[in-house]
Amino acid sequence: MIPKVTKGTRVRGLLEYLWGPGKAEEHTNPRIVAGYDDPAVLAPPVDPSAPGRWLLGELAAKLDAPQEALGDRGIDEYVLQVALSVRVDEREISDAEWSKIAHRYVEEMGFAGDAERAGCRWIAVHHGRSVNGNDHIHLVITRATEDGAPVYLRGEWKQSQQVCDRIEDVFGLRKDTPGRAGATTRPAENRPEIDQARTAGRRVTDRQLLRREVRAALAGAKDEADWVARMKAAGLLVAARADADDPAKTVGYAVALPPERRAGKPRWLSGRLLDQDLSLHRVRQRWPSGERLSAQQWKDAVPREHRVLAGPQRVGVWRATAAALEDITARMAAVAPGSAEWPAIARASADALAVTAVIAESSGQGPVSRAADILARAAAPKRSGPAPETSTIAAELARVSDAITIAGAARHSREAAAVVALMVAAARLIVALARLREAQQDAHAAGAARVAAEQMMPLLRQAHEVRQGPPASAPAAPEPVRAGTPAVTPVRPSVPGPRRERVAEREER
Structure with missing residues (x-):
């Protein structure tokens, strides 16, 4: 369960949004499933003069009353909106269950009050699935108690994550948020960039x-x-951020898609804003004794070049790498669950899947791309602690990734079968990794790996049907990790776009 906490200043405006059509006409049958009073009492009446609309004034006044009573002592951003959402493929959740979830959240966050303290006024609204298909509810909470005291917040994001973790335990929901278990975190896409991608006809954002x-x-x-040269060879715009006191020292970087891959001006994002484990500090941990490039060296770096392979050579590389992945998948089973090799193996697997996605799905839209994005979360390193230890399997996965990069994308339809074989081998690797992660007693990492594996299952089923005809029993999808359970279109650019030196966002550790 994912909580999204935002603050505002107008209850009425928020209610109009929740009972309105939504930004993409996704709001259907809005209704109160829980609140500080009986939902039947709180429910706004339908506007008799305008079918499909509701009279929200009385509900807004009820929620606003404690804040109004505070007068000048009230908090400016007194309206708290919390969206609690589950994954698209989560089991069906009834209104009655959403009501219990809402009450649990409000109580554990301290908004419901207790024997010694009055509570806040709040409602939980359920109005169907989001644009992306996620079931969810919206909590509207006013930060003023019934007895006239403002409610100040501190650490509400972290507390919300902890509360949602316990809700998953109580209600048997999926656990697949590694950040809650101490892993690095990933900034979420925001509404403007999602809308911009949709306008451009894409389902994925620049950030993704x-x-x-x-x-x-x-x-x-x-x-x-080598990494900087590879980014430039992929056509990315790359810029380093120099230290203010020591211009020769690089302390951060930002990347952007070139103009030919997006409309409008490039949108620069620092590594940390892509994923916390892609910050320069984290990336450099991969090469503890490697050279640290200056900002000028970043600027002067030239794209990595390699010999362009002929069609039969590309097919040969894809077949060899598919065989190597099958061998690695078999060997992973021999690695003990508690082995110090696992962090490196998981990271190298995520890297290999990302490379496979780039050559197989240049648009970033498809099962391999989705699985790669999710698997990276399953492999996310801990926020504190040493860098992953070396591993022979991880080193072999790195060599496989390098070979896939050199082969590049398919250029003819007759090469598609070899690419599909590579994707199937990658799918088997991810399914095996997901099953092995369960034994490591990290429910969230195992859950994320399972979700990644589920994205790849159609490839395995299709491969099974091609080989044997309709199967009596297709390969089983991995069981989702829930609380209480163990845990080909080649358009990728090869010529670098223009370079930019300005870095729009500050890079931090």
């Missing part, structure tokens, strides 16, 4: 495309210089 390609460039990179 950049995250995948930066990770793919890392796969098999021998050092920082």
Whole structure:
């Protein structure tokens, strides 16, 4: 369950949005499923003069009353909106269950009050699935108690995550949020960039495309210089941020899609804003003794070049890498669940899948791309602690990634079968990794790996049907990790776009 917490100043405006059509006409049958009073009492009446609309004034006044009573002592941003959403493929959740979830959240966050303290006024609204298909509810909470005290917040994001983790335990919902278990976090896409991607006819944002390609460039990179050269070879705009006190020292970087891959001006994003494990500090941990490039060296770096392979050579590489992935998948089963190799193996697997996605799904839209994005979360390193130890399997995965990069995307339809074989081998690797992660007692990492594996299952089923005809029993999809359970279109650019030196956003550790 994912909580999204925002603050505002107008209850009435928020209610109009929740009972309105939504930004993409996605709001259907809005209704109150829980609140500080009986939902039947709180429910707004339908406007008799305008079918399909509701009279929201009385409900807004009820929610606003404690804040109004505070007068000048009230908080400016007193309206708290919390969206609690589950994954698209989560089980069906009834209104009665959403009501219990809402009450649990409000109580554990301290808004419901207790024997010693009055509570806040609040409602929970359920109005169907989001544009992306996620079931969810919206909580509207006014930060003023019934007895006239403002409610100040501190650490509400972290507390919300902890509360949602316990809600997953109580209600048996999926656990697949590694950030709650101490892993690095990933900034979420915001509404403007989602809308911009939709306007451009894409289902993925600049942030998602950049995250995948930066990770793919890392796969098999021998050092920082090699990584920068690979990013430029992929056509990304790359800029380093120099230290203010020492201009020769690089302390951050930003990347952007070139003009030919997006409409309008380039949108620069720092590595940390793609994914916390893609910050420069984290990336450099991959090469503890490697050279640290200066900002000027980043600017002067030239795209990595390699010999263009002929069709039969590309097919040969794809077949060899598919065989290598099958061998690695078999060998992973021999690695003990508690082995120190696992963090490196998981990361290298995520890198390899990112490279496969880049050459197989240049648009960033498809099951391999989705799986690669999710698997990177399953492989996310801990926020504190040493860098992953070396691993022979991880090193072999890096060599496989490098070979896939050199082969590049298919250029003829007759090469598609070899690419599909590579994708199927990658799918088997991810399914095996997901099953093995369960034994490591990290429910969220295992859950994320399972979700990634589920994205790849159609490829395995199709491969099974091609080989044997309609199967009596197709390969089983991995069981979702829930609380209480163990845990080909080749258009990728090869010529670098123009370089930019300005870095729009500050890079931090």
